[in-house]
Amino acid sequence: MADIKDPENTIILDTTKGQVVIKLRPDLAPKHVERIKTLAREGFYDGIVFHRVIDGFMAQVGCPHGTGTGGSKHPNLKQEFNAEPHVRGICSMARSQNPDSANSQFFIVFDDAGFLDRQYTVWGQVIEGMDNVDKIKRGEPVQNPDKITSMKVAADVK
Numbered sequence: 463m464a465d466i467k468d469p470e471n472t473i474i475l476d477t478t479k480g481q482v483v484i485k486l487r488p489d490l491a492p493k494h495v496e497r498i499k500t501l502a503r504e505g506f507y508d509g510i511v512f513h514r515v516i517d518g519f520m521a522q523v524g525c526p527h528g529t530g531t532g533g534s535k536h537p538n539l540k541q542e543f544n545a546e547p548h549v550r551g552i553c554s555m556a557r558s559q560n561p562d563s564a565n566s567q568f569f570i571v572f573d574d575a576g577f578l579d580r581q582y583t584v585w586g587q588v589i590e591g592m593d594n595v596d597k598i599k600r601g602e603p604v605q606n607p608d609k610i611t612s613m614k615v616a617a618d619v620k
Contacts, residue, residue, distance in 0.1 A: 466616050470615065491584065491585040495585050497539060501536075501566055502613045521572070544580070551571065553570050554571065564583060
């Protein structure tokens with residue numbers, strides 16, 4: 463298990479490929495981190511599929527329809543673009559063309575994707591289990607996709 467220094471700002475993501483531990487970065491994107499924690503605590507992500515997974519780029523998840531077209535019951539968030547680079551293991555919010563349209567969908571970067579820098583909101587970093595992210599089935603859309611079985615804030619895990 464990862465050395466969790468701040469359980470309130472750590473996500474335990476259980477997937478069909480294994481566990482992934484994500485360090486949240488409220489210093490970079492406080493409103494986005496709060497949204498991720500709120501949705502995790504509501505159980506929103508439990509059972510949601512990785513609907514868009516592009517080899518060498520990223521794995522996207524968080525659409526309740528499994529298609530990339532939906533979000534949560536909460537309003538969209540204003541962007542919190544920051545200088546954190548999109549490198550392997552970074553967690554960032556998906557959005558439409560509108561910079562203030564992030565809601566519940568996010569992606570985990572497989573490889574450096576500098577072209578996303580300062581255009582998408584980075585809110586976390588995988589600190590353990592990136593090998594499990596690498597195993598997620600690829601596709602756009604993914605056939606018989608992998609999914610999040612449980613997503614919890616580490617402080618809430620007994």
